[in-house]
Amino acid sequence: MTTDPGLNPRQAQAAHHVEGPLVVFAGAGSGKTRVITHRVAHLVGTCGVKPWRILAVTFTNKAAAEMRERLSALVPGAAADLWVGTFHATCARLLRRYHEEAGVRRDFVIYDDTDQKAMVTRLMRELKLDERRFPPKQVAARINRAKQEGLGPTEVEGDDPLSRVSRDVYGHYQVKMDACGALDFGDLIYRVVRGMRDNPELQRALQERFEFVLVDEFQDTNHVQFELVARVCARHHNLCVVGDDDQSIYRWRGADRRNILDFRHHFSDATIVKLEQNYRSTQRILSVANAVVQRNVDREPKRLWTDNEEGTPVTIVSCSDERDEAQVLVKAMGMMLEAGYARNDVALLYRIHAQSRVFEEALRFANLPYRVVGGLRFYDRAEIKDLLAYLRLLQNPDDDVSLLRVINTPPRGIGKTTATRLLEAAARAGTSVWSALAVAADDPSHGPAARKKLGLFRELVAGFMAELEGGAGPATLAQTVLSETGYLEVLQEEDSVEADARLENLKEAVGSMIEFERDSEEGTLSAFLELVTLQTDADRVDDDDAITLMTIHAAKGLEFPVVMVAGLEEQMFPRRGVAEDDDPEELEEERRLAYVAFTRAQERLLLSHAQVRRVYGELRFQTRSRFIDEIPSDEAHFVGQPSTAPATGSYRARQGPPTYTDRGADPAGRDANRFGGHRGGSVAGDSYVDRSEAADHPEGEEIYQGMRVRHRKFGVGSVQSVSEGLPPRVTVLFPGVGNKQILSRFLEPA
DNA sequence: TATGATTCCATTTTT
DNA sequence: TGGAATCATA
Secondary structure (H helix, E strand, O other), X not given: OOOOOOOOHHHHHHHHOOOOOEEEEEOOOOOHHHHHHHHHHHHHHHOOOOHHHEEEEEOOHHHHHHHHHHHHHHOOOOHHHOEEEXXXXXXXXXXHHOHHHHOOOOOOEEEOHHHHHHHHHHHHHHOOOOOOOOOHHHHHHHHHHHHXXXXXXXXXXXXXXXXXXXXXXXXXXXXXHHHHOEEEHHHHHHHHHHHHHHOHHHHHHHHHHOOEEEEOOHHHOOHHHHHHHHHHHOOOOOEEEEEOHHHOOOHHHOOOOHHHHOHXXXXXXXXXXXXXXXXXXXXXXXXXXXXXXXXXXXXXXXXXXXXXXXXXXXXEEEEOOHHHHHHHHHHHHHHHHHOOOOHHHEEEEEOOHHHHHHHHHHXXXXXXXXXXXXXXXXXXXXXXXXHHHHHHHHHOOOOHHHXXXXXXXXXXXXXXXXXXXXXXXXXXXXXXXXXHHXXXXXXXXXXXXXXXXXXXXXXXXXXXXXXXXXXXXXXXXXXXXXXXXXXXXXXXXXXXXXXXXXXXXXXXXHHHHHHHHHHOOOOOHHHHHHHHHOOOHHHOOOOOOOEEEEEHHHHOOOOEEEEEEOOOEOEEOOEOOOOOOOOHHHHHHHHHHHHHHHOOEEEEEEEEEEOEEEEOOEEEEOOEOHHHHOOOHHHEEEEEOOOOOOOOOOOOOOOOOOOEEOOOOOOOOOXXXXXXXXXXXXXXXXXXXXXXXXXXXXXXXXXXXXXXXXXXXXEEEEEEEEEOOOOOEEEEEEOOOEEEEEEHHHEEEO
């Protein structure tokens, strides 16, 4: 057995495992990615496994890209041939390759959740079902749930009205989707699995193709995903799964932790490896995270430990209300920056998106650049979806959802009445809307004006299709579509800020298509469309120097030197819905969520709670979270007014209420120097006073282009540019670091 | 067909 | 409370 440099014994054991099932319980920050990549490298490099016989599945495109990148460094040349991708992307690829065996169209389009909802809504209207009683959203959720369980329309259980309706709609939905040549996200996986169930040929082909299978984040897999990998591995038994049951936070999406917890029962000869050494966080941060998650009953026993420094105590701040909380945390952020942390080092995490607003306001007021992760995705913007709908329509005219989206966008006089008649005609004939459109010219139910307009639209689209046939790429097609439909013109004439932003977005979209044509092998429209629907904003680069705001869910897999978690109050976090059902499973998931949040922190962790909070416009008196009370008091430092009453509940009473010291000027925690000191700066209690003085006395005139300045963290650099305004912001080029935007008060002449 | 009024609803969202 | 989505009305 070779010894990989820099792998600890456990990591090496996992990395060098070759044959047979393997489960790796990888605690937060335990070097999981290293293990995975080294194992693949070992298989290819040492064992001589052909890279294209290895399948590695991740949950995000980002993780897939990262894995591929790291592998190309370890095993040059092989990385391109490996099957690395998300469940969805991998299945899409398989379905294209084996479309016949799996019984899907080769040129299928992929519907995202919005498209799916549009389809369900339309279907329910056609079926004359009461949308009030049975919200399409819920029905769609039922359909998705069924697919996650690997169940078809007839196999869905439940006798309540919603279940019946959902079952009914599900059946019709699949027929309709088929007619449209569309697959939703759930279908991608479900159809592969069904193909394998129904067609032994396909099953055998896939089993033979993949000699080694590796699944990351296995705690987040659902039932079909489990069935998929189990079937694929049934022949070679070389299934390696990696994950952490304590970080399972997607139960509500159908993820089942039993997949990893019971792995040893499903594969009785499985090797079990636990990675418990954490390389990320200080001892105190870990012990706080451990204290919270260890209260869970249903978990694989393990305890994360570290050789890292003890670190500063975790700071817990009590605030009067959510605005106060925002002010206090923003002030603390300022101190961290003064102590030498970069803005990119600091993250603010919260349980729900709605919490971000107050923080955004406070950050804007303090002039601190920030970025909010999540929210509206680029490809979800209306104008982008419009453009993509046109493009999808060209690829597959039977795609009803896309057709209906653009048939009157921009407005071309095809109103509701005409559209409804067209839909009815399609339903009567049992065809796609496009087919109905072809015969609409002879359909007497449309008036002469309507017929003419429908004909014009059909010709317009047919013209685009001819261009596609002629070999035009996505960028060219997009430009043609935007100009010939009058889409650009309408926006230009509107001449508003919003319209300009839309034009800008469309430009960016076309730009990305040009890039795609240049960089990708195929460069085809269908390849582009697939990429775009399976991609999220998480993949977009975020290299600007800013403080990061996001939900805890979005933070999974990331790490930051400084992490703040807001809103540690009962009902908020742990989150409880209006329906006061005490589901212990849900509480355990909240606890895992807290564990994920806390273990994002490398050096400093700050938690806050408010005593009063406005929720849906109503004032609510909050009790601090039980999670706070579960933290060992010698690991924490309490700041601010003590909370009203300690949380009550079934948990063990702590050793008496925590003692909060006066918050005063020190929300960042006393004695910041205790931590290592390599950050150089102190987070002195009075440092924010300097900041306010600095704001009163702008130092703009003292800083000039080309000047050499010193920053506590980045060292000496040269000023590239100075922006006007209060406070003045300076771009400085630090050798070896790059350009940084820095407030002038953090700089001194060098 | 476009706008303003009204009503409804409200965790988390890897694809 | 605030936003999105739907409805009513010119």
